[in-house]
Amino acid sequence: MSKRVVVTGLGSINPLGNDIQTSWGKVKEGISGIETITKFDMSNYQVKVAGEVKDFTAKDYMDFKEARRMARFTQFAVAASKMAMNDAAAVVGKDVDAERIGVWIGSGIGGLDEFEDQHKKFLNKGPRRVSPFIIPMFIPDMASGRVSIELGAKAMNNCSVTACASGANSIGDAFRVVQKGDADMMIAGGAEASITEMTLAGFSNMTALSNNPDPATASRPFDKERNGFVIAEGAGILILEELEHAKARGAKIYGEVAGYGATGDAYHITTPAPNGEGGQRAMRQALKDGDIAPEDVDYINAHGTSTPYNDLYETQAIKEVFGPHAYQLSISSTKSMTGHLLGASGAVEAIFSLLAIKESVMPPTINYHTPDDEMDLDYVPLHSKPKELDVVLSNSLGFGGHNATLLFKKYT
Incomplete structure (x- = not known):
């Protein structure tokens, strides 16, 4: 018999804020998180705006030495996952068996920012100057891998890479894991940090991005004047939990998948x-x-x-x-x-x-x-x-x- 699956924890880092309360408050008020790009010089680009994450400091959520070995998208995933687990009031090994909690976090592109930086070093200074951590920094599955390590989650560990459907597929696939009874809890969602020079050049050259320079009006879904999407970064994590497991520990429930x-x-x-x-x-x-x-x-x-x-x-x-x-x-x-x-x-x-x-x-x-x-x-x-x-x-x-x-x- 299929298990019922509920959501007991939420965590997010996104252009609207670095916590759920701030982000959701701005959504309800209709406040935009889109601004002029600050990450690099945009003078050669038609595109001028993006949804950048602001005031994020990785060491607030994880060991500083380890954070330096993570790409930005992985840092977002770890931070949002810890936030979601805290929201769920769940500690691995205490509230859930380590072998009964898994991770499924998707990313469409992964650590392209780190790849671009290291490629510049490779071209300018030679192969010996390339970081030994570059491979585990840019591969998309590392968000799931790092979250598993940071939180001690030992059940199913996976990553969906389905472009802009990655986060939703990850939640849906994690839902199936809990529904089948293969885990009591899954840390699921998506992470991305692809506001990079190459990404913007590629999307811009395929005319997918809005070239509207006004941050206040560039993203206008369903409007007749829409002319492309506005790229953004961040992470969203949900704690999916088998209903009876959640009830047994008195967890709050946001809703049912x-x-x-x-x-x-x-x-x-x-x-x-x-x-x-x-x-x-x-x-x-x-x-x-x-x-x-x-x-x-x-x-x-x-x-x-x-x-x-x-x-x-x-x-x-x-x-x-x-x-x-x-x-x-x-x-x-x-x-x-x-x-x-x-x-x-x-x-x-x-x-x-x-x-x-x-x-x-x-x-x-x-x-x-x-x-x-x-x-x-x-x-x-x-x-x-x-x-x-x-x-x-x-x-x-x-x-x-x-x-x-x-x-x-x-x-x-």
């Missing part, structure tokens, strides 16, 4: 399939998995990247899956405030989805000023709305045709 859908477009390396065909199937799978009727969904935290194709096709997919009910539910993109955290986006948005259920509020899509005739649903424009939420979907869609949908519901 009720369903998961994962599909492939088999269409194009960067462009989503027309009408969001792959996304349609992911949403239908999640609904079927959770035994939820389409008309019971109250709100969707959309992938909503602010790119022409994604926002249109995701809207079309929602209409196909939900039919007339698409006009009764509400949809918003919190990327309007955070920017696009790539492999961490699905995890951060899962957190916002659970908090939306917990506090009965729908986050807004800020910067939505000019409606697009082809997109006529309720995108919760500009301001959050109070609403009792029982069932919420969160979509994540990635380059390569990866589609992931997570279904959350109020715990009863």
Whole structure:
């Protein structure tokens, strides 16, 4: 018999703040974390803005010597994981058996920042000056590996690398581990730190990024004037726990993970399939998995990247899956405030989805000023709305045709 899986802890480092309370508070107020890029000289770039993490000091969360041997995305993952475990009031070896707690943290790109820095040293100073830690610093699985070491988690340890669906796939796959009874608890989510010179050059040259220099309006999902996504960085971590295990230790519960859908477009390396065909199937799978009727969904935290194709096709997919009910539910993109955290986006948005259920509020899509005739649903424009939420979907869609949908519901 399948186990019920609930969420008992949350942790995040993102452009809105370095803790859940600050981040969620800004989401509800419709405050953006996007600013002019400060990491390096942008004079040769058309792109000028990003969602940078501010005031993050790794040694506040981990040993300074070990932190220096971690890439920035791994530091984010470790910090957010410790935050989530503290929020869950769980100590490995005391509240959960070390062999019954695992880690599944995804990253779309990994430590590309460290690779770029070390490559410059290689070219300018020769191979002997390359760090012996470069390989374990830039490989994407090291976030999961380091979190396991830092927290002593000895069950399933894995990493999903599915571009912008990485965080959502990691949560969904970790959900399956607990659901099957292979672990009592999983530390799951995504981490990314790819605001680098090469990443920006690549995304910019494929015209995926917004070249709007105004931080206040660059990320505008579903708006007719949208012209690309705003890259961002950070991490989101959820503690998934088997229900009876959580109840036995008196854990607080944010909500229940009720369903998961994962599909492939088999269409194009960067462009989503027309009408969001792959996304349609992911949403239908999640609904079927959770035994939820389409008309019971109250709100969707959309992938909503602010790119022409994604926002249109995701809207079309929602209409196909939900039919007339698409006009009764509400949809918003919190990327309007955070920017696009790539492999961490699905995890951060899962957190916002659970908090939306917990506090009965729908986050807004800020910067939505000019409606697009082809997109006529309720995108919760500009301001959050109070609403009792029982069932919420969160979509994540990635380059390569990866589609992931997570279904959350109020715990009863």
